[in-house]
Structures are given as structure tokens and as C-alpha cells.
Amino acid sequence: MFSSFVLGMQQDVKMFLLPPLLCAVFRLIFILVYRPKKSPYGEWRKWLTCFRYGFWWGMDVNAYLYLALLLLVSLPGAFFPAYFAVGDTVRLAVFLLYAAVLYTAFLGKMIFYSHFHDTFNPILLLGRNADKRNLADIFFHQNHGAWLLLSYLPYLAFCYAAGNALLALPPFAYPTLADGTGQYAANACVFVLSIVFFYWLRYGGTLRHRKKPEWDEVPVTVKEDVFLGKATMDDLIALKLLRRRTVHAAMRHTDADTAAILPAIISSDAPLLPDPLCAFARTARGAVITPPRRIFFLLAESYGQVHFDAPYAALGLMEAGARFRAEEHTVCIDNFLSGGMISQPSLTSLLAGVYDADLELNENVLFWERTLPTALPLILKRLGYRTSFWYGGGLNWGSLTHFIPALGFDAAYGGPDICPPGAPRTWLGVYDHLFLAEVGRRIRAEDDVPSFHFIYTTSNHGPYLLPFEEYGFDARRLTDRGVRKDSLKYRGLACAWYADQALCRFIDEMRAVYPDSLFIVTGDHVGGEFPLIPGVTERRELLLRERLMTSFSMHHPQLTKVDFAGNMIGGHMNILPTLIELIAPQGFSYYSIEKPLTERLDHVVTPYAWLTQEEVGRYQDRTAQALTVTAGTLPWQIDTARFTEERDAYVELTAYYVRHPELLIRKEDL
Missing domain, CATH: 3.40.720.10 (Alkaline Phosphatase, subunit A)
Incomplete structure (x- = not known):
């Protein structure tokens, strides 16, 4: 029974090898399409570091394909021979589904970059409130959407052929031991190692979570190149990071909204717009x-x-x-x-x-x-x-x-x-x-x-x-x-x-x-x-x-x-x-x-808290307390928030300049 699990696990590993390869190909296409300098000549170290770091960082998501196949195919296949017999078909189907997800994310990034000259950022979330017919019109008429949809056919056909070829490679036989206790111990070790292997992959070739690849740890040699720094991040990683962020309401405001909000912090009679910092x-x-x-x-x-x-x-x-x-x-x-x-x-x-x-x-x-x-x-x-x-x-x-x-x-x-x-x-x-x-x-x-x-x-x-x-x-x-x-x-x-x-x-x-x-x-x-x-x-x-x-x-x-x-x-x-x-x-x-x-x-306001001569409050949970230094306790004021209009105006001011980069001072003019 356990030999079936080991044979299935080997098939899982084979199937898992393809997504990182696809991500590397997508990374290369992205670079060749949008990077001004297409050749790595004179920049081999930078390019190799980009692909190496991107490979391990991408494991934060790609490793889950291996885990899914292990738990959904190999493990039950060890107990049910009929399911084991169709295991490769199930593996191939799961892989093709995941490959389609990878390709969709890649196409989305290519389209997004063509419009915003950036990889996925919070602007993407604004699409939830955009005119869907307008988006469809842009997709089909500006981004050749019909051809992009048709491209799934040759792409998935290639993935199907590659998956079949890997699955056809002969697996290694699982040795059996005469000693029953030793066999059970070996089986237990193999199973534990199969799970440890997943964590090793997900943490980027280490078992230490603090060493896990992240944006802040992208090597300087790559990150100092703005484009390659962005290209290092796999598309699903970018979406995962984006999911943790929300677009502040101020980013969806119109200039008319801004003009109505800013007077809370601007008492000048001068026109607020177009440059409120004046x-x-x-x-x-x-x-x-x-x-x-x-x-x-x-x-x-x-x-x-x-x-x-x-x-x-x-x-x-x-x-x-x-x-x-x-x-x-x-x-x-x-x-x-x-x-x-x-x-x-x-x-x-x-x-x-x-x-x-x-x-x-x-x-x-x-x-x-x-x-x-x-x-x-x-x-x-x-x-x-x-x-x-x-x-x-x-x-x-x-x-x-x-x-x-x-x-x-x-x-x-x-x-x-x-x-x-x-x-x-x-x-x-x-x-x-x-x-x-x-x-x-x-x-x-x-x-x-x-x-x-x-x-x-x-x-x-x-x-x-x-x-x-x-x-x-x-x-x-x-x-x-x-x-x-x-x-x-x-x-x-x-x-x-x-x-x-x-x-x-x-x-x-x-x-x-x-x-x-x-x-x-x-x-x-x-x-x-x-x-x-x-x-x-x-x-x-x-x-x-x-x-x-x-x-x-x-x-x-x-x-x-x-x-x-x-x-x-x-x-x-x-x-x-x-x-x-x-x-x-x-x-x-x-x-x-x-x-x-x-x-x-007489008071201080930030996007997070407010302060007067007598008390301090926090907007997150709408609480406040007396501004007293004491070793004892102090009563809490619940559902309390002051100066909220000022708080909103300070956020609005920053968001306005993010929405209007043409008002910023260029670095070369400093």
C-alpha cells in the first residue's frame, strides 16, 4: 500500500516541476516585451539573480500544487487501487487547471502593464467599481481579447503534452525491508519528509520562515533595476500581496469630492484646486x-x-x-x-x-x-x-x-x-x-x-x-x-x-x-x-x-x-x-x-489617532482615554472619535497627489 503512495508522490513531483518553468517563461516574455533593454549582455548576474530569486519566491504559491496532488491524489490512491489507477489522469487535470490560472494571471499582468506601466498594484482593485462594458470593450478592441482567449488552446495543448511526457518517465521503485518494524519506520520517515519537502519548497529552499523570500529581500543588484525588480515577482505572488491591501476610499474620489473634503484642514480663501498644497x-x-x-x-x-x-x-x-x-x-x-x-x-x-x-x-x-x-x-x-x-x-x-x-x-x-x-x-x-x-x-x-x-x-x-x-x-x-x-x-x-x-x-x-x-x-x-x-x-x-x-x-x-x-x-x-x-x-x-x-x-490629528491636551483617541476602534501618566488603570471611552473630518482631509490630500502625479516635482528639477 505504501509503495503506491511513494510511486504517486514521485508523479506529483514530476507534475510540480512544470509550473516554475512556466513562470520563468512568462517572466522572460514579460522582460522581452516591455523592458527597454532586451539582452542580458553585460547584465548576466542581474538576470540570473532575477530568475533565481523569482523561482524561489514563486514557490510560496507553486508549492501548493505539489501539496494538493499529494493529499488529493497520492494519499487516497494508496488506499483505493481503482483511484490509484486513474491517478495520473487526475494529476494532469489538476495541473491543467493550475496552468490555466497561471496563464490568466500572466495575461492580466501583460494587459495591466500596457495600460499603467506597472505590475499589479491597488489600481487593479478599482476595477470592481468600473464600468464592466467599458472594460470588455477595451479588452476586445484594444488588447485583442479574442486572440488572447484563443491562445488558451495551444497553450493548454502544450501543457498537456509536457505533462504527459513527464508522467511517462519511469518512477523509482520503493524498496521493501524484511524487517516489518523497520519498514514501518521507513514509511513514516518518507511520509514526514514528503510534508517537510513541501515546507522547504514553500519557504524558498529553507525551513526557516524568516528566510522566506519577500519583496524587501529582493537582492539590491536586481531591485535597483526598477523593471527587473518588478519582473522578479511571479504574477500569483503579486496578486497574493495585493489581496492583503485595500484601496482607500480617497483613491476613488473625484476632484469634486476632494474640493468638498479639504476645507477641514485648509482655511485659506485661495482656490483649493488644482494644487491644494499651495x-x-x-x-x-x-x-x-x-x-x-x-x-x-x-x-x-x-x-x-x-x-x-x-x-x-x-x-x-x-x-x-x-x-x-x-x-x-x-x-x-x-x-x-x-x-x-x-x-x-x-x-x-x-x-x-x-x-x-x-x-x-x-x-x-x-x-x-x-x-x-x-x-x-x-x-x-x-x-x-x-x-x-x-x-x-x-x-x-x-x-x-x-x-x-x-x-x-x-x-x-x-x-x-x-x-x-x-x-x-x-x-x-x-x-x-x-x-x-x-x-x-x-x-x-x-x-x-x-x-x-x-x-x-x-x-x-x-x-x-x-x-x-x-x-x-x-x-x-x-x-x-x-x-x-x-x-x-x-x-x-x-x-x-x-x-x-x-x-x-x-x-x-x-x-x-x-x-x-x-x-x-x-x-x-x-x-x-x-x-x-x-x-x-x-x-x-x-x-x-x-x-x-x-x-x-x-x-x-x-x-x-x-x-x-x-x-x-x-x-x-x-x-x-x-x-x-x-x-x-x-x-x-x-x-x-x-x-x-x-x-x-490645541490638538493633533493623524490618519490613525487624535490628541488634545486632555485625552488621546484611536480611530481604528473608536476608543479614547485620558492623557494621564499613571501606574494604575484608566477608564476607556468607547465609540468615541473626534476630528474625523480633519483625519479624512489629510488622507484625501495625499490621495489627491497620487491621483494627480502631474503636479509632482520631477527628480531632475530638484
């Missing part, structure tokens, strides 16, 4: 401090406010940061909202000057060549600063290799590129202290010209496997409070300490060399492990404030708390205008969608 033009009142020669914008991974709060201060997790924040010329705001709830929209919002609102501007090819007048580096370049972007990970993450130059940065550096080969790293990037040390070394070697450095660290992120004790962490500060050294909480809190130490060491080193520097320090979002430890708090759940507030501080030898107009609340989008108002000469014009912290704020 209503956000500002004029600097004059420098508050002596413009520094160097500005350091430090964005730290998961650098939340909660670790600085009074209930957790005794843990000493932020001892370095707390000393920095306590200095006379460091100004802090303890109630500070991030521009995004995860890294990419947070980073994108800070740099682009508008809320990303999960529209993924960094992954939009339009924003790889164009940008907005609110872009942070673009404005600083006008003030005479050379702008540099430093990231602890690879610049292929989040398509930064394309997005960052388009914003106006003069240079961009990834940790793995600037640090010594073999430098220890997490799966996100080089260890913070090594990365920052190399950044500091390179900055000190630069010419003495006014410069702006945006520096983004990565280490404070799960699974928190750094050797913290080797870097000076005293385990007793947690173990004495009952936190086990082998626990995730221990590693996460130790990592927060490590990241804070590395960040502040870099600040101290730069201040020693450049004492007139301006430092901006904040976190990309709230994350990591939280210091909810018995005896430290009276609760096991985070307050809403602790879930949402990232950290924020600014330092300059002439800066004082008076300069911030007594503000106790703020958000990421207030940083850009604050910086400009601190250093720009009187009359300097710039764009900002939010007010600077040098003016009094």
Missing part, C-alpha cells in the same frame, strides 16, 4: 537659533515614550536618553504621535511631508521619479544644506534605493554597504552601535559644509537576539524584578536599553566634534516589548497613551523650553515646520501641512 505655503518669521552647521535627525526603531514615563523610570532602561532629555537645552514633548503605526508609513510621512496614510508612497513608482514640495530634504537643500540619508539596513527595504533620491537627498547609505563585511546584524540591519560608529566616522571625514543627516536605526526589533550583556546591560535590573533571563520580555527590554545607549553615545560623539549641532530625536512608532512588570504597574494592559506615543526631543545649545510655546503635545508632522522656523531666515518660504511647535497647538 494653501499650505508658509513664511518663516526668522531664525530663533544660530543656524547650525550640522543637523542630525535621529529616527530610532520602536523608540517609544513609554520607557521614559515615570512608572518605569526605576528600571533604568532609558538611562542614557533620560540624561540627554534632562539637559538644559534639550526640549521634550512626552505626548507625541507618530506619522505611521508601522515603520514604512512613518518614515515616508516624515520625509515626504504629507501623511502616507498607508498608501505606500515609497512603493509607488511615481514617487521614485517625482516628489512633493513638502519633502524635508528638498526644503533643507534650499537652505544650503547637503542632505544625507543613513539607514542601518539595506536600501532595498521599502524600495528606499528609489524613493530616497527622488525626495532630494544628495546621498543615501545602507548599513550593510558601509560597515565591514561580516558586521553582526539583525534581520533588519547592522547592530546599532556598529552602524552609528561607522556613520560618525564617515561624517567626520566629510568636508566642512552645512549638512543634514537623517539617520534611521534598526536594532530594537524582534526577535531581540543581540548579546546584551556583552554590551554592558546589567541583567539584575530585570531579573531582580522576576523577569526570566530566557524570556522574550527580558530580551525586548534589554534591546530597548541597548538601542538607547547606542543612540546617545552617537549624540555625545557628534556633540564633542560639532558642539553647535542641532539634534532631533524621535521613534518611528511604538513597538517592542513593554515594561509591564508585576510590582511596577498595577495592570497588565497598556494605556492607550502608551500604545500610541513615540518619543520626541530636540537639542541645541541655544534652544530652551520657551521656544516651544509651552506645547505638551505634538506629532511627527510638526517637526519639519519647527525645524524651519528655528533656523530659516525671515521671509523664507516653504510648505508644511502642520503648524510648528513654536506655535501653540
